[in-house]
Amino acid sequence: MQRTSDPIKTLRFLKExxxxxxxxxxxxxxxxxxxxxxxxxxxxCGNLAIIDLYGPGSWFGPGLTGKNLDIQATAKSGSELEVTSIQHLNVVMERQSQTHDGLLQQLATRESQLQQRLFLHITAPLPVRLANLLAQLFNYRGQPCGHGHQLDIKLTQSELAAMAGGSRQTVSQQLKQWKSDGVIDYTRQYICLLDQTALKGLAENQIYAPVSAS
Known part of the structure; x- marks a missing residue:
């Protein structure tokens, strides 16, 4: 991790x-x-659960609220962030061509997504929850895929299972089925989008091959 003495610091992480x-x-x-x-x-139970994944363009941190945070943030390997304080926020926003309205919209969208996922967690079977989560992540966090597909996100199957509220084994079985169907692909560290229309259909519960939910 590299730091500078500037009040606006650039952080680069070689490991989580x-x-x-x-x-x-x-x-x-x-x-x-x-x-x-x-x-x-x-x-x-004292276990660390994953509730969200922030990607490029995301703002976060205790300085946004001025209160003690009830979350933990962990940068994944290869990440690059800028960190500042509320006094220098406007400078960073100007550098990134960001606006206060845009920041507020991002925070509102984030809250809406969490509410949607909570509702699905209560009401929907795991395949629908998983498809909605992937669609949301690809839509708001996806990056150009380095494996030749449409988009990818840097997320392991274990991390995805934790976010979707399913067991690693059950989520792995479902992803394997969707890979066979040509909807997604994956490596150890990435999940890649192949067919956005098909994933949308799965998320809307139009078609899916269910596996036993955990």
Missing amino acids: TVLFRQGDSGPQIYFIHAGYVLIQKVDY
């Missing part, structure tokens, strides 16, 4: 690194240039 932990406070505001940040939360 915790940025702040649940309950931390401070002035830090982060902007993701490249890579991804896992948003996590300690559950009632």
